[in-house]
Amino acid sequence: MTVLSIAVTLIGGLTALAGLYYALRDLSADLVLLGLCALLVLGWMALGIALGVEDLAGGGPPDRVTLYGYLATALAMCLGGGWAGVFERSRWGSVVIAVVALVSLVLLMRLHQIWPGGFA
Amino acid sequence: MSGAHGRPAVERGRGFEIVLIAVYALFALSATARSVTQILRDLMAAPVAYSLSLLAAVTYIAVALALIRHGRRSSLARALCLVELAGVLVVGTLTVLDPQLFPDATVWSVYGQGYGYVPLLLPLVALAYMALAGRRAERPEERAR
Numbered sequence: 001m002t003v004l005s006i007a008v009t010l011i012g013g014l015t016a017l018a019g020l021y022y023a024l025r026d027l028s029a030d031l032v033l034l035g036l037c038a039l040l041v042l043g044w045m046a047l048g049i050a051l052g053v054e055d056l057a058g059g060g061p062p063d064r065v066t067l068y069g070y071l072a073t074a075l076a077m078c079l080g081g082g083w084a085g086v087f088e089r090s091r092w093g094s095v096v097i098a099v100v101a102l103v104s105l106v107l108l109m110r111l112h113q114i115w116p117g118g119f120a
Numbered sequence: 121m122s123g124a125h126g127r128p129a130v131e132r133g134r135g136f137e138i139v140l141i142a143v144y145a146l147f148a149l150s151a152t153a154r155s156v157t158q159i160l161r162d163l164m165a166a167p168v169a170y171s172l173s174l175l176a177a178v179t180y181i182a183v184a185l186a187l188i189r190h191g192r193r194s195s196l197a198r199a200l201c202l203v204e205l206a207g208v209l210v211v212g213t214l215t216v217l218d219p220q221l222f223p224d225a226t227v228w229s230v231y232g233q234g235y236g237y238v239p240l241l242l243p244l245v246a247l248a249y250m251a252l253a254g255r256r257a258e259r260p261e262e263r264a265r
Binding site for chain 2: 092
């Protein structure tokens with residue numbers, strides 16, 4: 001779990017930096033940035049599945065609805081950001097991906113507060 | 121993709137508008153999820169706070185939809201942003217003046233403190249951007265920004 005959490009943090013940070021770099025250079029999202037965004041989606045999926053398995057194994061989270069609500073929000077948000085990056089062919093598509101990646105980091109931090117035991 | 125064949129300008133590229141839409145959609149999603157769980161769980165714990173959370177959620181949904189459907193130059197989006205700004209200011213001031221009214225936090229508590237004050241900045245940025253877009257509307261060679 002800690003490994004996945006670190007992975008999502010690294011991918012999220014990298015995606016945010018790349019998105020900002022693209023925006024500063026006036027570039028629309030290409031396959032590299034979209035690939036990073038897709039990797040972020042996969043990271044969230046893996047983390048969600050891992051937390052779900054941990055939940056099933058017993059000793060679940062104190063607040064299930066909030067936990068899965070956050071996971072679903074993170075996943076939907078990253079998918080939506082990638083979608084905007086595909087269809088908005090300007091620097092602003094890259095900005096959306098950067099924003100989504102930054103919010104991913106915040107959501108991950110909140111997940112650790114919601115269920116500290118899940119990441120132990 | 122069919123390119124620019126007879127599409128309205130808003131379809132080719134929205135520019136900064138897409139960032140506003142993304143952030144509004146995100147707030148619409150999180151505020152709705154938050155208020156619905158709060159209300160379903162125990163509305164009576166903090167009825168005023170939870171109702172205002174729901175109001176905030178509805179406002180974010182409305183602004184996001186207005187921007188998606190009508191774009192940055194719609195007066196509807198502008199009016200909704202003014203409603204949103206009024207909401208943040210009124211609820212923010214109330215939470216400072218009368219904390220007893222709010223046993224639990226809302227999105228707009230203390231001007232959106234729990235969300236990094238983005239709820240306060242968002243309508244200001246949106247209104248400023250819409251005002252600039254309206255002024256530039258006359259020029260034919262406008263680059264979406």
